[in-house]
Amino acid sequence: MSGEAQPHYQQPLLHTPFHRRARALSQVDSFIPWSGYTTVDVFTFVEQEYFAIRNACSLYDLTPMVKYRIAGPDALRFLNRLMTRDIGKLRPSRVAYSVWCDDAGHLIDDGTVFRLGDSEYRLCTGERQLDWLIDSALGFDVEIDEVTAQTAALAVQGPTSCAVLRAFGLDGVERLKPFELGYFALPPALGSGRQLMISRTGFTGDLGYELWMRPEDAEDVWDGLMQAGRACTIRPIGSRALNMARIEAGFVLPNVDFVSSQHTLRVGTERSPIELGLDWLVDFNKGHFNGRRALLEERRRGPRRRLVGLDIEGNKPAHNALLYADQAGRHAIGSVSSATWSPTCKRNIALAMVDAPHMATGRQIWAEIYLNRELVWERRMARARVVERPFFAPERRRATPPADY
């Protein structure tokens, strides 16, 4: 892999197998570190990349996503004890989004579980978890290996993503249902016998796919997609544009909307899945899992706070805004963790953690927004309404087969 050409101490951040392509297309040289890799924050400018997600087709390098292979006779028992969701319901060739907690029911991380075989799974997650996974494996006959570097991954998202994949020659991809995965041969022009795995998953809330391949196939796939997608104005995107899309989709991001309980230092800054509004991922009926007893107790007591969607007046994103029950700002009730102007919804939206009495949909609260007007700071109290998530959920994200657009 190109990233391993130099000793690690001379190059603290690795390059993904797509790095040379990304470097060549980067116009503003804006890179950020992600799980030990250099990744693109912005290629050109954010809005242009955002519209590729919502109006055309976007390419996003998600190789740094940490991947674990979990296999063995007890793989399912292990995952069911680890995860809040009932992984027993996950059929082969299906993918499930889930979270996992510590003993106190506090969130460690979220991620996706791919069922690759009868007793073989892949777990994809934002941060490294090996110590927690290994300790969780005590008493289970299961193998856990990190396979992050062995698998290059590319997200192809947007209304024309299916059309682009077909134009590239991945026949049959249109039959993949949401959260389904399949194996596809690469176009014969690239040589025979090469295949990749595609899952109909993504972080945009839109029609989209994630491609999982051997690192040595990465550049050919990238080039082939860029070529095949030219007519659909395919565009590589960085993390910044993706972030706008995921806020519209209402997805939470670790270290932004919550901090893993493995990293929090201050008491009370941990978050539970119930507080994050992820109750639907918690299956109390499947038997014991990490944090179950604590979460039952929390459910009985009722959560103290909750992550909600906010619709805020005006068009200035409420980044990090403190929230109040009253316009005067005497009674603080929470704060915004993610905020953006949503170009598609034409709404000023945010994800915010608010105290229990204020979390009901329709509740009106106030956001304290700071505006920098050429270094003259202004403070504005903006009306905000608690609304349902997601903010944007187009029907096309579910349609099978997808239309061509």
Place this chain on the structure above:
Amino acid sequence: MPDTSVGRAQYDCIVIGGGHNGLVCATYLARAGRSVLVLEAASQVGGAAVTSEFAPGFRVSACAHLLHLMPGSIIRDLGLESRGLALAPGGTPTTAIAPDALPLPIDAADSSALARHSAADAAKFAPYLARLRRLAEALYPVLDGAPPRLGTDSWHDRLALLRIGWRIRRLGRADMRELLRIGGMCVQDLLDEHFETPLLKGALAFDAVLGTSAGPRSPGSVFPLLYRMAAEVQGSSLTQPLGGLGAVSDALARAALAAGAAIRTGSVVQRIVVHADRAAGVLLQSGEQISASSVISNADPKTTFLQLLGSEHLDTGFVRRIAHLRARGVTAKLHLALNARPRFTGLSDAALSGRLLLAPSLDYIERAYNHAKYREFSPAPIIEVTLPTVRDTSLAPSGGHVLSAVVQYAPYELAAGWDNERSRYANLIIDTLERCAPGLRASVQALELLTPPDIERQYRISGGHWHHAELSLDQFFIVRPVPGAAQYRTPLGGLYLCGAGSHPGGGVMGIAGRNAARALLREAA
């Protein structure tokens, strides 16, 4: 709180393991009106407090061989003395022995022998002991009660903390400071501050390191000494029950039966049965399943949680703490069947009925410990010897004698493997004793060596640690065995711990069993 979904449970309580704590717990529960079943894997109750025949006609207390920590309140409460427990008459004097020196009686009341070594030591010994006893006495409430939880609103927890604080405060400024100063210290530093006689220091340090994976220079080695002395405050002085330690267990079993508990021996529990996230009974190795509203485990924490329950019923963080519990035994036991009364050079007859400590200096002990760190045994082990047949002839055929030796440091994981080394180790111990008791070897008719792996197998104690878990500051009181199970309750509803892995820990004491019963009864109230 019976689980109605599975119909009426067969018993209110099942106690896994009929060790002394299990029997104490069962008795208190039965007396409170619970239907109780004690399941013991072995063919006799008692766990590691049993008298077993190790050679034809020769019987010995198989693990523990002295009774001194069981509080008088439990002995009286359970009426053990009216149920057949008889203690050997006379005290159990302690004598320090060494191959190349005359025996030294360790006796604060008569320091004349010590004065021949050092007049200064003789003058300091009684005040030293008196002060340690005062400190230990102040710590007794720590030992006796259930550890409080910190940061709760419960008056029960607060009261327990207050009681402890009050007892320590009442020591007065000087003693309180001394307690705080020496509490985490190593025993070598403490003894060096007071004494100069190696034989005395070795013998005093022996009680600090006995049964622990620590040497005299290990930080915190004063703590086990204070612990032992605190337990002795309410316990008896060192005694040997007639008939061996098994007599204690037999009396406890009679108390349990009299209270209405049922006891089944030869019943190996394979799994704790869980229903609706509560302990609901046990599955025996025979395939029989017995239901109960509560299960109380006298087994050690690792066995209870990792083998009998299984980590799938527990959270990762808790399992991690249990897995990290330090519970590797370093103590071995050697039993010798002798055809003659052994003669220890220079030892009086009275001393022979007591305990003999072969740990002639602090350096000697520390060197013995060094080897254990590297999974070896020392060529010069430290040994505690008792000769129960001197007072209790029932344990051996006429004219025969039994020598019972507690030996350290015998690492659980021996690099060379115990199977290859056991006869060499037994011989090494006999040779070491031979130098103090010439002719001993010639009188040996049979022997039994119990290494930590043997103890693990025979008594089903994970790691073969007879305190179930290392007794040290990091595994004591509110963190014994681990946070989340330190109040006898466990993360699984209806499952309790009552063994030496729980507070206050090892030794034939019975407090953990009594406290577990109290915790269960209070929770159900």
